[in-house]
Amino acid sequence: MNLDFTYFENGIGSISGQLPGMPQDRVVLNRLFFYVFKELDDVYNQHLSEFGLNSSSFLALAMILSSEDNRLNPSHLSAALIASRTNVTRLADDLVGSGWVSRKPCTQDRRRVELSLTPSGRKLILAVLPVIWQRIEQQWSDFSPAEITEFDRLLRKMLEGLRHFRMAS
Amino acid sequence: MNLDFTYFENGIGSISGQLPGMPQDRVVLNRLFFYVFKELDDVYNQHLSEFGLNSSSFLALAMILSSEDNRLNPSHLSAALIASRTNVTRLADDLVGSGWVSRKPCTQDRRRVELSLTPSGRKLILAVLPVIWQRIEQQWSDFSPAEITEFDRLLRKMLEGLRHFRMAS
DNA sequence: TGGAAATAGTTTCAAATGTAACTATTTTTA
DNA sequence: TAAAAATAGTTACATTTGAAACTATTTCCA
Structure with a gap:
């Protein structure tokens, strides 16, 4: 499976040029998350098989x-x-x-x-x-250990944001 | 669906006590990633429906x-x-x-x-x-904008690590 | 230039997962 | 304490997704 994130990034850039108001960095972040998840899931299923x-x-x-x-x-x-x-x-x-x-x-x-x-x-x-x-x-x-710690913190913060967001809507 | 990450963290802690050599912070990080993904996916599917x-x-x-x-x-x-x-x-x-x-x-x-x-x-x-x-x-x-930037950087670095890792094995 | 390989799309079949309905049991509460 | 509500597990059915096989077309290259 081709995991070329540039397909998405180019598309996002194009839409951003057509329609105003896109929070581009955050849109990219959400989508990037999907890509990394797919890769993570694939890699470990492969190992475990x-x-x-x-x-x-x-x-x-x-x-x-x-x-x-x-x-x-x-x-x-x-x-x-x-x-x-x-x-x-x-x-x-x-x-x-x-x-x-x-x-x-x-x-x-x-x-x-x-x-x-x-x-x-x-x-x-x-x-x-x-x-x-x-x-x-x-x-x-x-x-680095600092990067691991920071990643953990950001993921937990993201999880909080999503839960709060789900409640609110 | 109950997304209580503590179930997993407690389990991890217990295994770490039984078996030496677990890179606990990274194991938690990988699993946390799954949890956040599930939540992200759920929330947006809900909105889009x-x-x-x-x-x-x-x-x-x-x-x-x-x-x-x-x-x-x-x-x-x-x-x-x-x-x-x-x-x-x-x-x-x-x-x-x-x-x-x-x-x-x-x-x-x-x-x-x-x-x-x-x-x-x-x-x-x-x-x-x-x-x-x-x-x-x-x-x-x-x-914050800095957190967004850092999160983006870490996700791309993680993706690189996974791809390199997949190749190697 | 003609056959082999690659590419694009679809179809068939199988695997993974969830919702809703159901039974059995336990807990709550009026 | 008896009826109502909640909980645990399973089953029946539906949805989502992918791998492999297949047809049609194009590209590669000997």
Whole structure:
């Protein structure tokens, strides 16, 4: 897939010449965000496919690993993954089918289900995490600590702006 | 949809305690990026739905408007939208079906097709753009010009890092 | 200059994801 | 405490999107 941002930038410049009032730098910023996201998503899905995983299944395994007592509800996972509960049901089906996760009814609250890592799921995620971390370090290797901090701050500020904006309208 | 980033941050913290070697700040940054993207995408699709549009159809109309002589090929559009040609075929079908775009064979190169705005498509996009621009200004209203510039720089640097990284692996 | 390769667009099929409706259970509240 | 509301998970259905295969045309190059 061709990710040539210049197509967009040229278009934006042309419209700006035709119609007054465009906040050009911010329009470019929003669109640039899409481009970077697509690239980020692509790159990590590509890496994870080596292990038979994708972004969702990888993060699901990691979230179960991180959870207290190695147990996690589908609803919790849905929030962490920003995915619908429908999708998490399916994801859990797949992970159970692959033998990485077990699904048990919860005794405390019989509406709930508990997802746990099987030994093979645990082994897999413990093997994959260091590889992915190393690649994340590579990806960010040109950034100084100050740049990392500033990027984090700007992203959180952007998130705040979007949430506030959504509320308002 | 619950966009509580703390679910993820807590999980990350827990794993970091169990397994050494996590570049925690960068892992958080990558994930934060997903969250912000989802929110951005949601918010603008919501705004555009008021006009019977979504991100893709809006950008398609804008790109045709911006193009020389009001003509654009599906392939060009595919690159600008970061969407497959398959998807652009369908998008063009929809836009033609809505009466906003016309599709004509290109006389120079008979493999090609030319998409143009109809009068009603032109009217629509000229009406929508100022509204969207105003909302983009609102969205970014808490950011100083320096922050905008820095954010732009960091995003482009991140894109470079990802592309270089993809090549390398 | 004629065959191979590339390009443009479409169609078919498959994968990923979400909404709404539904069942079962728990919590709230009047 | 009994009815109403909320919550958890699943299923049925719909939407969005892309990869691969295909046709038609143009470009490349031996």
